[in-house]
Amino acid sequence: MLRLFLDSADIDEIRNVYSLITLDGVTTNPSILAGSKNKYGSPILALKVISKFVTDHGGALHVQPVATAYDGILEDAYYLLEELGRNTWIKIPVTSDGLAAISRLSSEGVNVTAASVFTFSQGMLAYKAGAKCVSVYCNRAEENGIDYPSVITSLKSAFPEKMLLAASFKDNVQAEIASFSGADSLTLKANVLFSDLSTPLMKKTVDGFSASWRDAFGKESIKN
Numbered sequence: 001m002l003r004l005f006l007d008s009a010d011i012d013e014i015r016n017v018y019s020l021i022t023l024d025g026v027t028t029n030p031s032i033l034a035g036s037k038n039k040y041g042s043p044i045l046a047l048k049v050i051s052k053f054v055t056d057h058g059g060a061l062h063v064q065p066v067a068t069a070y071d072g073i074l075e076d077a078y079y080l081l082e083e084l085g086r087n088t089w090i091k092i093p094v095t096s097d098g099l100a101a102i103s104r105l106s107s108e109g110v111n112v113t114a115a116s117v118f119t120f121s122q123g124m125l126a127y128k129a130g131a132k133c134v135s136v137y138c139n140r141a142e143e144n145g146i147d148y149p150s151v152i153t154s155l156k157s158a159f160p161e162k163m164l165l166a167a168s169f170k171d172n173v174q175a176e177i178a179s180f181s182g183a184d185s186l187t188l189k190a191n192v193l194f195s196d197l198s199t200p201l202m203k204k205t206v207d208g209f210s211a212s213w214r215d216a217f218g219k220e221s222i223k224n
Contacts, residue, residue: 002179005062005187007167009036011049013190018057025059026050027135027167027187029091029115030066044083051084062113062133062165062187064091073101081110089133091115094122099129106130113165118146123155127162133185134159137168138178149181156182172196 003024006017009032017023028050033043040046047063054061063084065076077090090105092098093116106112106129113133114126118141123134134155141148148166156164165185166178172195175186196202214220 003163003165003185005059005165005185006193007032007187007189009033009038009043009046009050011039011046011053012037014050014053017190017193018053023057023059024185025061026054027062027091027113027165029064047080047084051088055085055087060087060089060111062089062091064093064115068093068095068097070097070100073097074104077101077105077110087111089113091135092131094126099125102126102131103129106132115167118144118148118151120151120154120158123151123164124158127155127159131162133163133165135165135167135187136178136183138166138174139168139170141168142174149177152178152181152183156184 005025005027006014006023007027008014009028014026038046040049051061061084063080065073065080067073067076073092080090081088089111091113092102094114102112102114112131113135114123114131115135117123117126117134117136123136126134136148136152138148141151152164152166163185164183165187166175166183167187169175169188169192171192175188179186
């Protein structure tokens with residue numbers, strides 16, 4: 001079954017989406033945290049609130065260190081694990097330093113998501129370093145001429161037992177292609193996730209139902 005995550009660091013948005021659909025967790029990154037509405041005074045306090053909410057609902061929270069050098073990645077990761085709990089998934093971009101950090105943390109039993117993956121080679125190295133999950137950034141890949149469906153298909157074929165989280169979508173079509181290509185998990189921003197609910201076609205169709213009823217009975221609802 002496809003797993004679905006919300007890409008957000010806005011607790012009000014997260015609560016609202018959880019009230020509408022079943023989610024498997026929340027993903028975030030430094031850019032999302034920096035740009036989100038934070039009413040708790042600091043990013044770590046916001047993450048604590050999000051972590052408790054997601055955990056209480058049986059989901060997983062994926063959080064990315066800010067540091068990019070090996071020692072800094074580890075320092076950030078250990079701090080996040082201490083503050084948010086050992087069940088937190090640590091997202092690490094697959095650079096040279098990132099790969100070393102993935103190897104170190106994975107050897108210590110930490111749940112690691114390899115992030116910013118654009119190629120089969122990156123994903124392969126991350127899985128071999130011990131990452132439980134690889135996150136392919138689809139729209140960013142496509143914008144740079146990379147065939148992300150092929151990357152997803154190749155990685156799932158080579159590592160079928162591993163989790164592949166497709167991320168970075170400009171629309172639901174990209175998400176559908178990622179799922180069809182083999183991704184077992186998707187993470188989407190709320191505005192993308194719900195965008196198909198308010199298309200011109202949907203409005204025209206629903207308005208047509210209402211108009212038919214109104215023309216026949218002169219009323220706006222069944223009860224009235």
